[in-house]
Amino acid sequence: MNSTLKSWVDVPEGSDFPIQNLPFGVFQKEGQAPRLASAIGDYVIDLVVLAEHGFFEDLKIDNAVFEQRYLNDFMALGKTKTAAVRQRLVDILDTDLDNWDASELKDFFLVPMSEAEMLLPIKIGDYTDFYSSIEHATNIGKLFRDPENALLPNWRHLPVGYHGRASSIVVSGTPVIRPKGQQIPGDSKEPVYGPSRLLDFELEMGFIVGKSSELGQTISTAEAEEYIFGMMLFNDWSARDIQKWEYVPLGPFLGKSFASTISPWIVTMEALEPFRVQGPVQEPAVLPYLEYEGKKNYDINLQVEIVPENGQSQVVCRSNFKYMYWNMCQQLAHHTINGCNFNVGDVCASGTISGKEPGSYGSMLEITWRGTKPVDMPDGSQRKFINDGDTVVMTGYCEKDGVRIGFGQSSGKVFPAI
C-alpha cells in the first residue's frame, strides 16, 4: 500500500474510501439504468462514463461489462483485468495527472453519494455460512449445551458450515420485516405460531467468489486466494425462537432465511493486502488439506450499533475479523474437498465474529447472555433482542500508516411482522 498516495478528489478525514480502497459496487441514478461503480471520498465513480471516454480501452475490456446490473461479468474477467481497472482508477484519481487526466470530466463521472442509490452488487448463486469463530462457537456451546465441553468434537477438525438461502440476501438499507413462524413458548411442548420475539443480528463478514471451479475439482488453501474477489459486511439476521424449534436435525432454516443484509461495496483483496495478520494457532494440528502458509487472517475492526426509532444509538459490539479461527482459504479448501463446484457470484460468510470479551460478542444472544444481561440504551430502555423500529448498523475498517480502508455499512431497520 502506498500510504503517501493522494487524490485530487477531496477525501474527508475518516472516510472509508480513500484512493487506497477503490471498492466495486453497482449504483443507480434517477432515470438511469444500473451500472458499475467505484467510490472515492463522498463520491460514487461512474465507471461507464470513464469507459465511454476510453479510459479502459487499452485494457481490452468490452465496455458493456460496466453497464450491467451486477458485478458478476466484471469479476469473471479475472483478477488480472479487475486489478488493472483498479490501478487505472488510481492513475486517474491521483494528483499526478501526467498520463491519465479525467479531472475535466469530474462532473460527469463523480456522482455525489447522496444522488446515488446503491444496489445489491452481486447476482448471488449459492451462499454458504460458516461457523468459524471459536469464541462464538464456544459461547453457543456454553449457552445451549455443556459448559465443560462447549465445542463439539468436529469443530477443531473442520470449518463447520451449512448452505444458506441466497434469494433473501439484500443490500444495506432494505427494510427487514420481522419473521413469523413456529416457536415453543416457555416449557410447552406444543408449538405456537406468531412473530418472532427473539430477533437477533449476527456480525459476520462475507467473501465473494470471482472465479468458477469445476465439479470434482478441489481448491487448495494455496490456490484459494485466486478465487476470492473481495469482501463485505454481512448481517446474518436470526430469529432465535424459530431457529431453536426447527433446527434439529438438519440445521438452521427459516430462522435465517427471511433476510441477510450486506454492505453495498465489495472491498477487493488487493485493498486488504496490507492488513494481513497471522491467524491463531490451530490445536490439534489440522489435516494436510487444511494446512496453509503465510498470513491468512485480516485485521478488520468491526462495530455494531443499535439505532432506535427517533432515539440515540448505542454501540453494542466492537469486534475484529482477525479473531477467526478458520480462515477463508481453509473454508474454500474444505468446501471443495468433496468436489463441490463454485460459480462466479457465490458467497461465503464467516459465521458470527465474536472476540474474547463480552464487549466483542457478535450477537445479542451472546451479548445479553441469552437475555439475562440486557443492554442499556441511552433513552433508558433496555434490549435483550432487537425491537421493531430499531436499525442495526454494522461498520468495519482497517487502519495503518494513517490510511483507513472502510467497508461502508450494513444497515437494516426492523419493521413489524405483516
Add this chain to the structure above:
Amino acid sequence: MNSTLKSWVDVPEGSDFPIQNLPFGVFQKEGQAPRLASAIGDYVIDLVVLAEHGFFEDLKIDNAVFEQRYLNDFMALGKTKTAAVRQRLVDILDTDLDNWDASELKDFFLVPMSEAEMLLPIKIGDYTDFYSSIEHATNIGKLFRDPENALLPNWRHLPVGYHGRASSIVVSGTPVIRPKGQQIPGDSKEPVYGPSRLLDFELEMGFIVGKSSELGQTISTAEAEEYIFGMMLFNDWSARDIQKWEYVPLGPFLGKSFASTISPWIVTMEALEPFRVQGPVQEPAVLPYLEYEGKKNYDINLQVEIVPENGQSQVVCRSNFKYMYWNMCQQLAHHTINGCNFNVGDVCASGTISGKEPGSYGSMLEITWRGTKPVDMPDGSQRKFINDGDTVVMTGYCEKDGVRIGFGQSSGKVFPAI
C-alpha cells in the same frame, strides 16, 4: 385427462411420453445451440421449429423464449401461457389434424431421442431439501437415535427442511465422482481423510418453482399450486460417513453437495392432475397455516436399480410418492411463512421417499439397515452401499385408464475418487 387421445406419432407401448404427458426440457443436437423441447414417444419435439413456423404465434409469445439455454424464461411466462403451449402441442400431435397440421414438418421438429443430448433444464437459484417421508424419518431415528422415540418432537408439526447446494445439481447421465472428505473410522475420535466409503443414493422427487414471490410475502397452501410448475426425479447422493462427522450442529453439508442428479424432463402439474390422491392423516392436527383442502398427494410409482459395470442390474427399491406425509403445498407454505422469497427456477426436493416395507425404502442406509442386511446382486456380489462403476437408475411413472405418464430417468454412474 383424455385417455382416448392418440397421436399420429408412433408411441411405443410402455413409453413414458404419450400425448397426455408432454413434459418440458432443454436439448442440444450436434452443431446446434441448446433449445427448448417437449417429448413424444421416442422423439424430442423441437419447439423452436414449431415456433418459427408460427404454431405459437396467436399465443403472443416471443419466439426467442424457445431458443434459450434454460426453461426459466418460459416458466416465467406464467401457467396460462405454458399450459396453452402444451395444449397447442396436443392440437398439433393428435390424430385430428383439422386445425393444426404439422405432420409435413415432422422430419424437422421431431428429433429422435438418440440424436438429442438432454441438458440440465433449469437455471437453479436456491435449492431446498425437505425430509417429508415419515417412514424415512422414522427409519433414520431408529438407526441413529432412540427406536422408541424415533421422530424428533418437531417432525409432526412442520415439514423439516434445509438449504442445499444448487451448483452441484446435474442432469441425468453426468458422471458422479466419489467424494473425498473427513470421516471417523470405527470407534476412533480422530478424523481421517479419504474417499467416502459409504456412498448412498436417496430416492426423492423435486418440484420447480415457476413463479416468483416477494420478500416478506407468504404463500398459503391454497395459493401454492400457482407456484409449482412441474416435477422431476431427484437423486440426492449422500456420503454417509462424511455426513455423520460433519453434520452437528448445522446440518448436512459436504456429505451432500458433491452431486444431485435430476431427470431431464419436467413433467407439468397439468399432466399429473389425474393422479392426485388423498395424503395421510396428520396427527396431531397441524397449525392453521399448514392446513389444506383437497387431494395434494400424487400417485407416482418409483423405482431404483443398481446397474454394475458390465453386470446385470438389480432393483433395490420400489416406492411411491403418495407416501409423503407433508405435501408440496405445505412445504411451500411453511418455507414462506417467515417471508422468504422464491425466484423462478428455485427447486425443492421431497427428502427420501420410503414406504412402509423394506422393499420400498429409498436409500441403501435403510435398505441394508446400516449395512447389516446387504443386497444380493445377480452376479453373486453384495452391496451395502454404492460401488465405483455402479450406475444408480431412478425411474418413475403414473398409470391410469391405460395411460402412463413417465418421468424418464435419473441415472448417474459412480467414478472413483480423483
